[in-house]
Amino acid sequence: MESTSDPARREVTPLELFFDLVFVFAIGQLSHQLLAHPTWTGAAQTLVLYLAVYAAWAYTTWAATLVPAEDPRTRRMLLAVMFVGLFMNATIPRAFDDAGWVFVTTFLLIHLGRAVWLLTVGLDRVNQEHFVRVLIWFAAAAPWWLIGAAAGGGARLAWWAAATVVELAGTWTAHPLPGRRLDSRDVTFAGGHLLERGRLFMIIAFGETILTTGTALTTAPYAPMTLLTSSVALAGTIALFWLFFSRSERVVRHYRQTDDPIRAGRSGVLSLLISVAGMIAAAVADERVIAHPAEHAGTTTNLLLFGGPAVYIATQTWHGATLFDDLRWSRAIALLALLAGGLSTPALPAYLAAATAAAIVIALVAFEHLRPHTFPFQHTRSTP
Known part of the structure; x- marks a missing residue:
């Protein structure tokens, strides 16, 4: 302990x-x-x-x-x-x-x-x-x-x-006033504790996302299409979960070694803010698709389906760049794919648009899982 x-x-x-x-x-x-x-x-x-x-x-x-x-x-x-x-x-x-x-x-x-x-x-x-x-x-x-x-x-x-x-x-x-700014270096701060608070809050937020999917499943007709769209929604949520926690050890190590834990904490709080917003958008999109899978996706559903994961992935990429100075080209490609998918599928049935969005995120997870040390845009920083 x-x-x-x-x-x-x-x-x-x-x-x-x-x-x-x-x-x-x-x-x-x-x-x-x-x-x-x-x-x-x-x-x-x-x-x-x-x-x-x-x-x-x-x-x-x-x-x-x-x-x-x-x-x-x-x-x-x-x-x-x-x-x-x-x-x-x-x-x-x-x-x-x-x-x-x-x-x-x-x-x-x-x-x-x-x-x-x-x-x-x-x-x-x-x-x-x-x-x-x-x-x-x-x-x-x-x-x-x-x-x-x-x-x-x-x-x-x-x-x-x-x-x-x-x-x-x-x-x-950091709330400046004329002539007065926060100099956070070497200030005692439990950065690791704040990190763990954010991680646990994210887990609970994922639980709420799964609850949203489950509620939509219970209110929709028990038909093959309902099972398909619910499976797609759950698979996409699992993929987003993996993307958030896949670098846990590296993030924890940075918080333990950094000489500016307040700066790292502010970056983490802002990252969590935008990540949860992306999750909310994705959860609402999943609920819309489960309720009306055969209707055309349309602009609104596509903005949520593809925009939610895009915001989420972009934020995680920014956070990694802030802490480690690395930018993964795989995530840049995934963001472009989400943009292309969102623009090309509004006229398709909602279940196909949802499957496309989930497939892009799952493909990113599969690539990073198989090649976890591929960082072509990575630069070196003294910490971690």
Whole structure:
């Protein structure tokens, strides 16, 4: 058993996994939201809600990495966020209808409250100064959320989208202020713990994806076509799972050896953000195909079928390039194949389009499994 006294090798606690369940519930809610509103507006609404929900999970997880979950103060914080988060996530289907104020109020209570809490727990000087800036960025975005809740229709989407842009900009740039930026090198941070939190959350998210496929299977007629499309959906999910975890040992080694674990952690959090979004798109596509396998795929289904895995693979490729400076030409070819498949199959029956998308991802997995050390674009970096 790893020692919890080593900040780089702390185990994930049962409370942290219990906390995750509220946000995995949100993944299901978001999938149903997109399935019920398969339009550009519906996709934009789902994306805005997803970014808010993910921010609530990610920043809370980061906080519990800075202050271990074994600390009674952190346990109370996690339970409080879990309690409020359940109500926030339950409002997702009606956030752009009559539950806008509930969604925003619970989100801001989590977001601002957690940042204030971090400033009271005795962080080191670097992190204390950093989270003062984080709180300023959160406070700057808060009016946009509140104005959006007071607005209606398309105006709410516009205001909330502006708020998410502010928050994403802060996250991407590490919340700078004039003359003040985060210098994260050599700051003590349990990067390995954050990595394991992300990996376990991903496993639970895959479970939600399989649950979506299983639910679609139980509601569809038990016919050969239903069995075929469900098998294709499950095979594609397994392939995506393999792609995410195929480099586990290498990623773990990097987190243990890097002299900038906060930079690696930020890269991992952003990678997880986009990867889960791609999974949601793929899960919604699978459900649409299982329900209507013989209909023409069409533009919407194809964007989800091919776009979800493409976003997922592109993100994993970017993350590998960020950590290791390697770019696999096999993944570049797979992305081109997904683009070509998405453009060429809208007029085909949905089950054929789904089989094409799954075949591309499975072929990538097979190639990388058979030739795991083929990295023609790889460069050398001192770590790992």
